[in-house]
Amino acid sequence: MAAGHCLLLLCVAAGVVLQVRAQTDSKGFITIDCGLTGETGYAGVGDTTVLPDNGEFTDNAGTCHNISAEYVTRSTAKSWYSVRSFPAGMRNCYTLGSLVSGLKYIVRARFMYGNYDGLDSPPVFDLYIGVNYWQTVKISSPGVAMFVEAIVMVPDDFVQVCLVNTGTGRPFISGLDLRPMKGTLYPQVTAAQGLALLDRINFGPIDYYTFVRYPDDPHDRIWFPSVDTKTWSSISTTQEVQNIADDLFQVPSAVLQTAIMPRNASQNIELAWTSGSTPNNKAQMDPSPTPEYVLIQGRPSPEYIVECTVILHFAELKILPENAVRRLNVILNDKPWHPDGFRPQYLTSSVTYNRLPLQYSHYNLTVEASGNATLPPIINAAEIFSVFNITNLGTDSQDVSAITAIKGKYQVKKNWMGDPCVPKTMAWDRLTCSNGVIGSRPRVTSVRQFTYKELEKITTHFQRVLGRGGFGYVYDGSLEDGTQVAVKLRSDSSNQGVKEFLAEARILTRIHHTNLVSMIGYCKDGEYMALVYEYMSEGTLQEHIDGSNRSGACLPWKERLRIALESAQGLEYLHKGCKPPIIHRDVKATNILLNAELEASIADFGLSKAFNSNDTHVFTNTVVGTPGYVDPEYQTTMQLTTKSDVYSFGVVLLELVTGKPAILHDPMPVNIIQWVRQRLAQGNIEAVVDARMCGQYDVNTVWKIADIALKCTALSSVQRPSMTDVVAQLRECIELENGHSPDDASNDFYAGGNYPNMSNNSYTTHPSTNVSQKNTSSETEKSLMRVPTIPTGPATR
Template sequence: MMVIIFFCFFLFMIIQPFGTQFVRALPQQGFISIDCGFEGSSGYQNNITGLNYTGDGPYIATGENRVVSSNPFGQLYATLRSFPNGTRNCYSLSPVQPGQRYLIRAEFYHGNYDGKGLSPTFDLHLGVNFWTTIAIRTNGGALAEIITVARRQKIEVCLINTNRGTPYISLLELRPLLYFMYPFANESQSLLMSTRWNYGTRDYLRYPDDPYDRKWDADSGEFLPLNTSRQVQTSPGDPFQIPSVVLQTARSFSKTNYNLRITAATASPGERMYIVLHFSELLPLNPANESRILEIYGGDAQLQLFTEYRPPFLVADHKEIINAVIGQSGTYTIAVYVKNTSTQPYIINAMEGFIVRPMNESQTDDRDVTAIEDVKKAFKLTRNWEADPCSPRQYVWQGLVCSYDASANARITSLNLSFSSLVGAIPLSIGNLTALTTLDLSGNNLSGPIPDILGDISSLKILDLSGNEAIGSIPRNLCGRVSKGVLLLRGGEGQCKSSGKNNKTTIISVSVAVSVVFLMILIFIWIFLRRRKAHSPKGELVKRLGLVKERDTRQRDIRFTNAKIKQITRNFEQEIGKGGFGPVYLGHLDNATQVAVKVLSATSSHGSREFEAEVLLLGRVHHKNLVCLLGYCDEPKHLSLVYEYMDNGNLREHLSGEISGCSLLNWRQRVSIALQAAQGLDYLHNGCRPSIVHRDIKSSNILLNSSYVAKIADFGLSRAFSHDNATHITTGVAGTPGYLDPEYFQNYRLDEKSDVYSFGIVLLEILTGQPPYMGSAEKTHIVKWVRTRVEAGDINNIVDPNLHGDFEVNEAWKMVEVAMSCTAASSTERMPMGDVVMALKQCIEINVPDYGIQPVYSDKSPIIPLISGEYALSAPTAR
């Protein structure tokens, strides 16, 4: 919902108490201040704020510059840029730092610039996501401000024509925030400003008094203003960094029996709010006989949020109301009451109210964005090629067809540039559109050779080059794909046919020679392996384990004979499980310790390589949340692994109810298991050198002992690599469907973030009790299933119904947030395992002890205690 501010607001904003004197200079590093429609070459400095403004030419290539004829507000609103053509026109703000928070503000003053006397209404988008709707009177104006997290190296602000008037814009500003400010804004949600009040003053305030250029509306009203000339202290890590000049004034009253009711936010019914109340005591109270004790209510002043609150003296303090839901009135009201034992009346220094905007629209894959932007530049294309190529779907670029996957970013699968008056050579960047199935360049004036890289697009099925008379030669790799029947080529196909005849004899000769050499190599390898086996009965594994034992004095001789394995398992008497490696048997060591013995079966999908990998890896890693290898047998045709016995089976069995006689995992057990598994995986990624990627993290590979301590198992697919030499490994895809990182699946690039994705799936299983694919006929993936429910905003529709509501709401939302980050389509957007561990620890810390405070309940919204005794509404619609 937009904050509508009409003529009087602009007058108030321009004629500020700063006067017309030049203000003191403050650093504007990272600031972007755009006077839209301004055509000056060098820009100018505003004589009120000292901010430097430039024209918008470098940030946008569309639209028309217009002059506002009726403008009493000075240079800032003298011009604008209107967009009579196109559905989506976008500003590209850069440079920005991905992952950093920014405040972005757009302002609109119409002034009947077109003389039509119309009142336009249009939408504003932040990249691919909806920001707000702008509705403006002919001589009025509006302001829209949002706090967001940059997802790429640029932020795009798009004006969307909704056929209700011509979109336009007057000012566009970007302000970087400190990395820890407004932590409730993240990559999945932004904060749309609804209100921002500075109480107890008549002075409107912004930069330079606020170095982050937040606009603070003055509000003294008919109440008692409190103020002080002393500085209000703010800690260096304070997440709001409210200027002292804001907190040095407050609203109060002369009597203690009066209470304050304020509208904190205005929005559509059902929207989620995030509200921050800012406090600081301005009077030096005598603790012996003076006190200011506040009771704060929300939800139309019906729900008690904070009890017996005492603002600290000359120190900034804040109370957050998280995920409040707007009712049918369209407003959210807060009441500040005074406890009957208080000797002082209520106080409030400042307040900010935000609408929580989901930022969950899928983007186009970064590789495709870079490639298609290069194509656009090379061919000097305009069309509707603005912002994201594939998203939102209704604004997909002309000539593109995209594929959409709930668990991955959109990919460009078809590019049609036929009859587009293209000239020159085909840019190499087209070959970086690696998901293309169809490429149509027909009917143009292209010349020069066809790039070899087109032959490397394995998915390409149709290539149309017809109608380009000066087109160059067809690369051999393309002709090879044509001859195999996997590529349909139009235009230049005759070159492939003649080339095939000329080279037929050569190809046959080379094929025969290669076959002979290959056969000789096979014979040599067979002889070598036979000799190696004859001279090394115990195999290379024992030698390699010897090296492990030299490095780790804790490692004991863990090699068993097959006869000993039979003794331990009582001749394989009791099978307790079965996996890809083979059956698992219960065993007992000589000291009566129970063990689990995995035996390689003849039909196993695993083999000696996986067996060796698991033995070597578990021989050198030791962690309380990794299963412990106690021994192995590597005799020919008898490969076995001996593990500590995990009494309570695996996590998947418990979540699905497959273990009879076991009680359902309660909420506290689930959170603990999630944290323990995360710690084990974090050890593999960050506690081992070289790092280890598990490659098969899933709920059935997380085992539970008698105390429900979680341990990660099954390291047969694990890979180790050093970050000193590479950031990833290129390797064949391995793992379990449903848990596979889609980015790894597509490009074969393996790193720790592939495990992070799989762990995110496990987190969602723990939360929902569901497997990776839902049991419906459509086989909906759990990420898509949860995402749709996050948008709906009801945590009860996400958490396992078998818990019957017995869970901590704030913890659940935090776990959802972590899981959504882990399963982001792009690995760069996923948090590393170290951060996952910290987030889950914070999640547990949310559940503070009960101090005897009785929560107040509405029909649907209980009050849940947070850290430091604070409260938050528990009827969120996303987090």
């Protein structure tokens, strides 16, 4: 089929939505026995249902096989009998539908070669989740059952797990599981990064066969037993161990009911593993006996060193004698996680973990008794993940739905599997994609082009003005289907020209994120130029800060926190989620727009700059931006970095805290940063906070936000956090405001309880007169239970 025909049919089918038969059960689980033919499944773990692999998930690609009879033993569960193999095509995918967009899911793929093809040669191939590399599958021997697992945030109502032929044997798969999780769990999982499981350990079971999973774990995580009676003493309880309120990991009671401690009370508990030391950067853990069933270790893309996140779970299982004290500290590579240690709570879960990824070649983690402890350390469970990027965005979902409908209707037999356009090397044959230089969601056809007469019609001759920026007036409009839009029309007197117009149009056609304003179309009709956006009914953040919004109401503190987080997420996506990265260059309160639900989106990309991710900065001939928000280091050196946006965002944070503008004019002009520093130097937060909030806030949260803002506005860019760091810290603030205590679920070696000595933070006001005056809005099942030892993972010592 010619590309032109494809695009014509796509236009005809533009209103067709991909219909995926409901695949999840009542719990949202999907369990597929890959290679199992027929229409009937069978009962799996607990009350789960194992579905047959009848071609529904793979569009009948691949062939079904049984493993060799020599590998079917008493301990081999039914789910390992068959495989689906893919002898043709570079990429073959399973499509799992009926999901909830934006929710987090466990994705688990299972493999047992079993010499199904008689070649006695296990293959090596790559796995992708959607368009993002997950890891490489390398089977050690025909009789070993293996799995890989990841936790990811799914951007659409479906997810694809793809097997990619790398030229070293035919890809195959034995089973595929998907399990939903609450959005609040595993805060390290974001739209930009997922977690690949390295190990999940249950310390202290009585034998090697005590695996914990569904129904004990509602999310069907598999907790592997760690048994070493020579080194450890096991302690246990039959009483239920409770999770704390708003628990971020929800470890099942069956896991927390057992723990270990050193037999020698003076010793510590130690875990050790290495990563990134081999040419292909595969994570390599300390050796342990090879089990029948093992966890395949993940690795990130070859250009990155393995990044890890470690989650340690604790619960006190015994009522301690009156004078006994159990107090723990965690040390990683000689660095303590807690300055004063912490106490596990009796029959209640507690956790310590790192929020930001760790980057070491070798990991030595120690749990030790600390302070005035009279009892040895304990640990109940541990989870260790590698972090992998999921920043590559697939083709626009509506386009995928339409082109897939065309594929089905016209019975296209080409190897059209996975995403139509991404990555380019795997794009569908003879399909034209509009991939742009800004690497975001590509489109199969071109985002709508309006004529000037059409703009006149949808705005009723530009009757209602919504606002005005450097580009021109913004008008209220309504499309033919009733969709309300905002039309930004360039005026003749605009200080933004064709260059800025084209820059914004080019960027907005290729970036898609919840917290970035979406462009519906554009107009370039002779001398007329306009951009058509989604309508943000509640105007700018600035209007809500200064009270000039329509309602005149004061934004509550919790709303301010949420808006700050959403805006930060939009900037984080520009910096980390786009390839190449984008620097906004005009972050300010008037360029943050709010919809009817007061959800925030970053707007105005006319000044934005894309830069090579291998470079540290972009050199510019002129400094542009808005006075009060411009990074003084950029102003001095002309070198633009992502930290320039961080600086501007720090100013926005201060506006949210104080309710005051970036430059105060009474009694004399002063930058808000200097104004805040002077008052906080005296330790008086009330002198800084917006009085209109009438004290309705947690003072600790306000201090923390002020601290974040002042770090963002440090004079030197190297001293400023990244937007990823800022997002993580803002999430902490929201947890704190919602009643989380730093002493329970928020234990984190990055988290500190002390606020900085403001008197030591000096700020020099930098003039901004040379800044362009821009005011733009700008089973495993039965056989799994017979595994004689834990999977490869960190060795306890």
